Amino acid sequence: MASTGSTLTSDYSGGLPYRESVTIPPCPVKLDGTNYLVWSRACKFAIGSRGYKGFLTGDTTKPIEVGPSQEKWETTDYLLMSYLTSSMDSVISRGYMLLDTAAAIWKTTETTYSHVGSKTQRYEIRKKIRETTQKELSVSQYYSTLKALWHELDFYGKYTAACSTDFTFYTSWENEIRVYDFLGGLNMDFDQIRAHILSTDPLPSLESAFSIVHSEDIRRSAMHQSPSQERSALYSGNTNQRGGSTDRIHTGKSPAICDYCGKERHTREKCWKLHGRPGAPRKGINKTGSANQITTESCPTDTGFSAEQLNTLRSLISQKDTSSSSSTAVSAMQFSGPSTSGTVCGSSYASVASTS
DSSP states (O other): OOOEEEOOOSOOTTOOOOOSSEEEOOOSOOBOSSOHHHHHHHHHHHHHTTTOHHHHHTOSOOOSSOSHHHHHHHHHHHHHHHHHHHTBOHHHHGGGTTOSSHHHHHHHHHHHHOOTTOHHHHHHHHHHHHHOOOTTSOHHHHHHHHHHHHHHHHHHSOOOOSSHHHHHHHHHHHHHHHHHHHHHTSOGGGHHHHHHHHTSSSOOOHHHHHHHHHHHHHHHHHHOOOHHHHHHHHHHHHHHHHHTOHHHHHTOOOOOBOTTTOOBSOOGGGOHHHHOOTTSOOTTOOHHHHHHHHHTSOOOSOOSOOHHHHHHHHHHHHOSOHHHHHHHHHHHHHHHOOSHHHHHHHHHHHHHHHHO
């Protein structure tokens, strides 16, 4: 919206101060029938900052004598009338075009849309307060939203105290209710700080409670990520490692490629396809030699022979007639061995008997 303005060159008996190139900033809010409180405050700030508040309240009256002073007053009043009507929706402004002064427009809109003392209006505001929660808002945005609703509630339902004691009690009760409203709408992340504030005796003021929560929110943002963000980052890191793209993401370099098998992330010197998997037997080893190596090892504890057979072996070994004893022992071992393991152990005992 374009700003409006006028040029005044001299003072007059009506009390208008001296102004040159007077410019009123555009109103940031348009009256739509439901936002009178915000609209009226915005207009009052803009017009009052230029020294024209008396034109709204009717305190600055039109000079009786016809002359330059009267013309200057009319020029200023027309300026304010244009400002007020242009800050309304087109449908609403049509009902105020035939009024004669800015004060008449101002008082008519107040009577029509202010709803001071309206229980319905207070009920709607209380309902909005109960339904307001933080969700995706920051702590500051959430608190500002509630504070605007509380101000509207104060405007539509002003409390008149009978005495100073009554006023003090009402102020304390109102502060307690608003602290509960503020803490109740916070996200679950603030459970610990919420419990701390509620356990404080006496309960801190609304401003102090907001300061505590806001400080905690700033500390969390500065020190670390939220648990959900940390889990997401960890999951993303694991996915990149499994997919083999970590090197590309963090270093910007291509991974090593084996010139033997053509696969990534290893070289020819560590290629399993060429050298075999670590721990597996290498190619070219004689399986028969491995079996022979096993047979030359000592017999395990569980040989598969009975106690009587073991005693017979001991007695044969202890005989000094090595030639006959060795042949007999070998024959007994090969005859009585119940399994392959017995044959293996028999070979070992035969060698011992022959040495003896």
